[in-house]
Amino acid sequence: MTNEKLQQIAETNVAERKEYDYELNVCMALGCISQHSDRLKAALIEEVARSGKRCHVRQTGCIGPCAVGPLVAVSPTGTLYGNVQETDVEAVVASLGGEPVKRLETHLQHYFEGQQAIVLENSGQIDPEKIDEFIGRNGYQALMQTITQMASQHVIEQISKSGLRGRGGGGYPTGLKWGTVAKAVGTQKFVICNGDEGDPGAFMDRSVLESNPQRVIEGMAIAAYAVGADKGFIYVRAEYPLAISRLTVALREARRGGFLGNNICGTKFAFDMEIRIGAGAFVCGEETALIASIEGLRGQPRPRPPYPAFAGLWGAPTLINNVETFANVAPILRKGPEYFAGIGTAKSKGTKVFALTGKIANTGLIEVPMGMTLRQIIFEIGGGIPAGHKFKAVQTGGPSGGCIPEQHLDLPVSYESLIGMGSMMGSGGMIVMDDTSCMVNVARFFMEFCMTESCGKCTPCRAGTAQMFNLLTKICDCEASHADLDLLIDLCDVVKNTSLCGLGMTAPNPVLSTLRYFKNEYLEHIENRHCPAGVCASSRKPAIQRMVTA
Amino acid sequence: MNAPIDVKTLIIDGVDVSARADQTVLDVARENNIFIPTLCHLDGLSDVGACRLCLVAVKNSPKLSPACVLRVEEGMEVVTKSERLLHYRQTILQLLFAERNHVCSVCVVNNLCELQSMAQSQGVTHVRFPYRNPKLQVDASHERFAADQNRCILCTRCVRVCDEIEAAHVWDVMGRGIDSRVITDLMQPWGDSSCTSCGKCVNVCPTGALFDKSKVGSSRPKNPDFVPYLNMMREVR
């Protein structure tokens, strides 16, 4: 593969796309497929053939507003149809070149207006299984440019200058991590992509892998070049079979195109990668547990230091980054770090992909610049709270995060601001809650998750989360006392400070966060034996032993 | 002849101490008669930093670090005792007691149990947490030994000694979180497993989870000190 050849493929693909009068892009990411968008696509192809119109029906990745799927995007008009059924196929095809089908039109200007697509710029625009379409939209240009013209140190400098921080939740400066691995001593180095995405309510990484896997491959290859690795692994949770199959196709195409393997793009750089599939453990999203899993061992974290950058996979220096982090690499190198650094806040640069779920009108995937306020995200882009209910809180960071109440909705979203509020950015899951949610029950839900996902290695997390869960259940059942609440709070402190890994250390966060802003709900359960949201089974009987007679 | 190893100086509990660069804070503390509580650590076995009893505070570090895996560094200032650390240690011990069914009065290692004496040394007189009372099994299928899950604290010493010293790897951990159990082979009864009956696991088990049936009532049912000697004897000169 040479630069000329790459340009040629791009130009050919762009020209090919222009040969059609229209394009019907059918979302075939998991959300819409669950609504049979695959059958919809087949029906559209048939109908187009029948109509004789020069229209290309394409499967694409996630278009965004999953709540109104199955989605069909019409080009060049830019019309977006939602809730499209097989019975609508005739009308859709008939409307090409004329007035759009009114009843299918989505009116989501506000949804798309505030967004800025960097990670998702090809999502919904290309067929994820056709590498040429990716190349047609500047795919692999960054890799070509990087390995033929830049020294690896320079690549790292560019990433550092951009201000990119780990998108998996930790927010660690990516350039710094790359620099550390590059400097680490070792004959073999590895690059690992963490696609475990275990947070309940998070599907950002899944979407990227389903919609534009080549972007991640490109990012990993550039990273490998920068740090001096020749082998990579992409660890995807087993619960994402579509992502895994799309990735498998993408790897095959990348190798065939000369973007992976030996002599990449005609240089001496060699890099290839394997997919490793998870086995249902949230804890394997923790980097040392993930490494143990790849090594074939029980998925348990290891004490750090030593950090994976120095001694990771099989003891070798290992770079491990999240899917979204790698997806940001190519645009940064292609457009220059200043472009990326020009978006966002002082310490949180670039954009962030969020998965909006819960009690919100426009559930789906969004990408916004850092610094946008929560109010904008939830009420403008998200369309606010449906069915006449009132906003109560938004949970960010999954089971490691916390909830933000109404009074802090004007908070600009950034790593620092969310931590300051007792939550964290996390991987990007944003769960919106309204007045029908009981915050104690929410804390209990996340604690149950941590308890069942705890690996069991260290005592505070293994036994502590179980005790905290029991205490929260007691509070929800309106059978707890103030002493129980004090015990819960103390235990939160112990588990937070003595656990071995992030799972245990952050398991108390939802409890501490809901206590910070919604203590009245806890007290209502304890003192008045009543659940204000009407969710928990209220109990009026005194808290004594249930008696059993013969 | 090996390359000379660096020497470091550090401060533990206000006392200046010296150490080899490859030593852990726990090693150095013990050399200087500074007591740091441990349960999952055993001289001669690899360290896992799992029980969290040995957590110490290091100056300028926001997080506590497990002394058993913490490598010494020049100028490090370590504090091994404080009210906060004591509270954490007591809580961890209480969590262990409440996790399974530990009935000291009827246990084979009553008076000779590391968990029991650790509770005493750390001032644990009662358990603040409700006892979970899980239903757990006893495996007495082995001719000489028995495994009582009710007394296991998941220190994994048995797993490590069987893997690293005996090299049979009969013991391992099954399940996740609070449902974790140590099992023999692929959850076969101990008596049917590939166990070599060497007794190492029984000797290193800190509680009465693994015990020698013939030593019930003995004043010295366990002898965990053999491991460093075995390692020494196996070293290549």
Next chain:
Amino acid sequence: MSKVKLATVWLDGCSGCHMSFLDMDERLLTLSHQFDLVYSPLVDCKIYPELVDVALVEGAIGSVEDERKIRRVREHTTLLIAMGDCAVTGNVPAMRNPFCLFPILERAYHENASAQQQTPSELVPALIEKVRPVHEVVEVDLYLPGCPPSAGTLFSVMKDVLAGTLPNVTGLTRFGA
């Protein structure tokens, strides 16, 4: 100086702690002038008094009767001492907890009974599902682990308590001592 009103109570226990108490032997006599034993299985008193200064509670809470008793004890006592492992941790009586109550009663009164199989229901207090240590039901002021705590330990503790101080027991005793 007025005598300390001392009470001892045994709930779901084996009375071993009381035996240990008596094992103080002649040392008990050196203390006896300081207290009045106002309620105890060892003396002839049927009703727990209105005002007790120190109560030594042996045994866990295993029946509705134990629960009723301990609440009365707590209400009318200034210093409640949980004496022995059963009171402090549940200990042996709590070994029935992993099993459901029903199969236990079945095994005891039906499977293992050669005649007149029936689970007692009259006069005998109903058992509660899980045996609990004292502090899970009422507030405890001092914990004395041990099975039983030795006579020496009890003597040392009693001396301090009768003098008005709360001793640190960790050097004296432990679980299963």
